[in-house]
Amino acid sequence: MAVPPAKNTSLPSMSADQPSLFQSADLLPEGKSVAEPQGNGMRVARVMLEETALELDYLIPEELSAKIQPGTRVHVPLQNRRGTAVVLQLLDESPYGNRLKPISSTVGSRPMFTPSLLKLAQWTAQYYLSPVHQVLRAMLPEAVRSKPETFLSDSHLTLVQPPTADALQKLHKNAPIQARIIDILQSRGGEATLSQLRQQLPSATQAVHALVKKNILSRSEVRVERDPFQDEEFLPSAPLVMTEEQQAAFEKILQCLDSTEPSKPMLLHGVTGSGKTEIYLQTIAHVLTQGKTALVLVPEISLTPQTIERFKSRFSERKERIAVLHSHLSQGERHDEWFKIHENRTDIVIGARSAIFAPLQNLGLIVVDEEHEPSYKQDENPRYNARDLAIVRAMLEKCSCLLGSATPSLETWQNARSGKYTHLHLTRRTDHKNMPLVRVVDMRLEKRRQKDGVAILSEKLRVAIQKRLDQGEQTILFLNRRGFNTAVSCMECGSSVKCPECDIPFTYHKAENRLICHVCGMRSMPPKRCPECKSASLIYGGFGTERAEATLKITFPTARIARVDTDVMQRKNQLRDTLRDFRSQKTDILIGTQMIAKGLDFPNVTLVGVLNADLSLNLPDYRAAERTFQLLTQVAGRAGRGDIMGEVLIQTFAPHSPAIQYARRADYDGYAEQELEHRQHFGPYPPHTHAVLIGSRSKQASLAEFTLQNLATKLKKSLPEGIILHDPCPSPLAKAHGQYRFQMLLLADKIRPLLAHLKNVLSSMTFPEEVIVTWDIDPVSLM
Ligand code: ADP
Ligand code: ZN
Ligand code: ZN
Numbered sequence: 001m002a003v004p005p006a007k008n009t010s011l012p013s014m015s016a017d018q019p020s021l022f023q024s025a026d027l028l029p030e031g032k033s034v035a036e037p038q039g040n041g042m043r044v045a046r047v048m049l050e051e052t053a054l055e056l057d058y059l060i061p062e063e064l065s066a067k068i069q070p071g072t073r074v075h076v077p078l079q080n081r082r083g084t085a086v087v088l089q090l091l092d093e094s095p096y097g098n099r100l101k102p103i104s105s106t107v108g109s110r111p112m113f114t115p116s117l118l119k120l121a122q123w124t125a126q127y128y129l130s131p132v133h134q135v136l137r138a139m140l141p142e143a144v145r146s147k148p149e150t151f152l153s154d155s156h157l158t159l160v161q162p163p164t165a166d167a168l169q170k171l172h173k174n175a176p177i178q179a180r181i182i183d184i185l186q187s188r189g190g191e192a193t194l195s196q197l198r199q200q201l202p203s204a205t206q207a208v209h210a211l212v213k214k215n216i217l218s219r220s221e222v223r224v225e226r227d228p229f230q231d232e233e234f235l236p237s238a239p240l241v242m243t244e245e246q247q248a249a250f251e252k253i254l255q256c257l258d259s260t261e262p263s264k265p266m267l268l269h270g271v272t273g274s275g276k277t278e279i280y281l282q283t284i285a286h287v288l289t290q291g292k293t294a295l296v297l298v299p300e301i302s303l304t305p306q307t308i309e310r311f312k313s314r315f316s317e318r319k320e321r322i323a324v325l326h327s328h329l330s331q332g333e334r335h336d337e338w339f340k341i342h343e344n345r346t347d348i349v350i351g352a353r354s355a356i357f358a359p360l361q362n363l364g365l366i367v368v369d370e371e372h373e374p375s376y377k378q379d380e381n382p383r384y385n386a387r388d389l390a391i392v393r394a395m396l397e398k399c400s401c402l403l404g405s406a407t408p409s410l411e412t413w414q415n416a417r418s419g420k421y422t423h424l425h426l427t428r429r430t431d432h433k434n435m436p437l438v439r440v441v442d443m444r445l446e447k448r449r450q451k452d453g454v455a456i457l458s459e460k461l462r463v464a465i466q467k468r469l470d471q472g473e474q475t476i477l478f479l480n481r482r483g484f485n486t487a488v489s490c491m492e493c494g495s496s497v498k499c500p501e502c503d504i505p506f507t508y509h510k511a512e513n514r515l516i517c518h519v520c521g522m523r524s525m526p527p528k529r530c531p532e533c534k535s536a537s538l539i540y541g542g543f544g545t546e547r548a549e550a551t552l553k554i555t556f557p558t559a560r561i562a563r564v565d566t567d568v569m570q571r572k573n574q575l576r577d578t579l580r581d582f583r584s585q586k587t588d589i590l591i592g593t594q595m596i597a598k599g600l601d602f603p604n605v606t607l608v609g610v611l612n613a614d615l616s617l618n619l620p621d622y623r624a625a626e627r628t629f630q631l632l633t634q635v636a637g638r639a640g641r642g643d644i645m646g647e648v649l650i651q652t653f654a655p656h657s658p659a660i661q662y663a664r665r666a667d668y669d670g671y672a673e674q675e676l677e678h679r680q681h682f683g684p685y686p687p688h689t690h691a692v693l694i695g696s697r698s699k700q701a702s703l704a705e706f707t708l709q710n711l712a713t714k715l716k717k718s719l720p721e722g723i724i725l726h727d728p729c730p731s732p733l734a735k736a737h738g739q740y741r742f743q744m745l746l747l748a749d750k751i752r753p754l755l756a757h758l759k760n761v762l763s764s765m766t767f768p769e770e771v772i773v774t775w776d777i778d779p780v781s782l783m
Helices: 115-129 132-139 140-148 165-174 176-187 194-200 204-213 244-258 277-287 305-314 315-320 333-341 353-357 387-398 411-418 443-447 459-471 545-555 574-583 624-635 658-664 668-682 701-716 751-763
Strands: 044-049 055-059 074-075 082-093 105-107 152-159 191-195 217-224 266-270 294-297 322-325 348-349 362-369 400-405 422-425 437-442 473-480 485-491 507-510 512-517 536-540 559-564 589-592 605-610 647-651 692-699 723-725 727-736 738-746 772-777
Touching: 044 074, 044 132, 055 074, 055 082, 115 132, 115 387, 132 353, 140 333, 152 176, 152 194, 176 191, 176 194, 176 204, 191 194, 194 204, 204 217, 217 266, 244 266, 244 277, 244 400, 244 422, 266 277, 266 411, 277 294, 277 305, 277 362, 277 400, 277 589, 294 353, 305 315, 305 322, 305 348, 305 574, 315 322, 315 647, 315 727, 322 333, 348 353, 348 362, 353 387, 362 387, 387 473, 411 422, 437 443, 437 459, 437 658, 443 647, 459 473, 459 605, 459 647, 545 559, 545 589, 559 574, 605 624, 624 647, 624 658, 624 668, 647 658, 658 668, 692 701, 692 751, 701 723, 701 772, 723 751, 738 751, 751 772
Parallel strands: 266 400, 266 422, 294 348, 294 362, 322 348, 362 400, 437 647, 473 589, 473 605, 559 589, 605 647
Antiparallel strands: 044 055, 044 082, 074 082, 074 105, 152 191, 152 217, 485 536, 507 512, 692 738, 692 772, 723 738, 727 738
């Protein structure tokens, strides 16, 4: 169970002064009486244990004194074992005086946390009501925490005493491998690494050893980095001449960057294809000329090779000084990339959510691309939003923060409108290409028309695809659901076959001939009879990408079709290869889930089809319309990137819903106004208020429900003004992984009093062991 942080009611707002960092008196283990301060000039470190939220004081031994600073990781003696801790603060005295034990050793050669990151940890802990030690843990990649500074090494060999020609000839007879090594080294200017040698001479090791002994070679150990892009070539790219709009936005950004005043966050609000990335690149170039560094956050899903290539190419002369952090790296690669940043060998870091904690120093700029993306929210403790932490970190580091989006979150949009953020607009695509023509297809009519009752492909979309095939142009089809059939239901009793662990229907995957649960992953054989009533009349309904692909193959037998979803993209590099083939026009139609919704830029794609726009629209969440609008806008942005006008067809059963209609007209402002009004009326929901979602889950439904009821009762007592507490109810996903789930929503005008109240109540309660209680500040999903 999550442990609430120690009592500390001073929750800082973003503009408030940072709270005094460590108020540790109430964290001390019970039974220790506070002694008088000694003031005798000792050197004391106040540390936080990594495993519990406990702050303790230790003496700094003379020999470690140079290495210990705030942010250093250390080993400390505990009762009868050793613990790992982070130094928070250096003190001249401690209330525990002479009873302090010394720190045993340091971990790593330098502090693992910069002073700013320590402050960010504290802010994160206070805002998200998460214990500091948990935040500190989340800040370091696993491999860095568990095996710091374990680098691969190699031997660097130098030919120091080349043998005479005679000697070499003799060597060729007596020790041919040694002679070959000398030949190779001579051909390489007298130097090589052992692994380079081994590529030509797999059995070189022994012979190298002998040559070193004879003083013909010298050998030194060097560190080898696991570079995920080692084999890639990056052709240099020059900055583009900006359009007028780009130039205007860029100049404003530079003004903010060069100002001596602390700058407001900036929102670069530009339609898809308006050249936002180009602006990031040139802004970063400017930051580098000031001798500062830049951090670029990108949603995991857009961290494609194409994105990384754009950065590596633009900064090709310092491509070694770019680090990339994302979840597809191996542990070793992530370790090495992290240390590259830590040792100040990088100027630019590109990464997904957790890269917000990258230990860059001397930051000049943080960019958050697609700032509205829900994937910036961490879905386990600490439940931070990297976009929001970017703004906080920029404030702490006194650097600029640039948020970019075609469809900003309403929170950000409101901040930009009210003047809290600088609002920059790009309204046109570069080269003034037109926005694609978007048409809505009413599937209610289609369904009547089609005999078998399943409308996967409307007649309009079929004709449009055929036209592209005839003209040698390409099509992207989007469907955010995997599998063949999305439900197996019983004609007799009406029930659908559900996962026994979760409260959702199984999805049928045809290639594997299995039912698969999309929540817990459980697999099961398709049943012959209904599990409820034993009837044999089961029907398979609904469609996912697998079935849509099958339908396409029948409808367009000669077309070359590729599918992109997590079922088919199992192999490493498969996504890259599939996209490469599509780019070089070896495929005509690409069908996929949200993996293809973002960021891809294919000039020959002139048609984009959305097979079922209603999937996100029907979610039981006040953000459903927002998600739909964002998704449709993003997907539509994939069409007409080249010279030919693009077309988008959206299939829906709700053609008149505002999210779809505003997306059709590419009218962000109209949509946002309408949506804000809607949220005021039905909530008031964020951004008019702050939300906190409290959840409870347990294998015993009644226990989960009771616990939440109990918490609700406590919260209602002395509830500060301006806070609305919704009653606990089953979560939309009422059971998952065998646990029953309940939730309640809190809404507040101001977040501070709500957090303070919540913290007080949470720390006064203990929950039954069988129940997990979670709290999510500013949730992005109510599922
Ligand atoms: P966004 O990030 O807003 O979607 P991009 O920066 O990816 O837009 O730009 C879209 C396309 O336009 C890219 O192919 C990019 O190379 C090109 N582009 C951007 N700026 C310019 C410019 N000033 N002149 C010509 N092409 C540009
Ligand atoms: Zn049945
Ligand atoms: Zn399940």
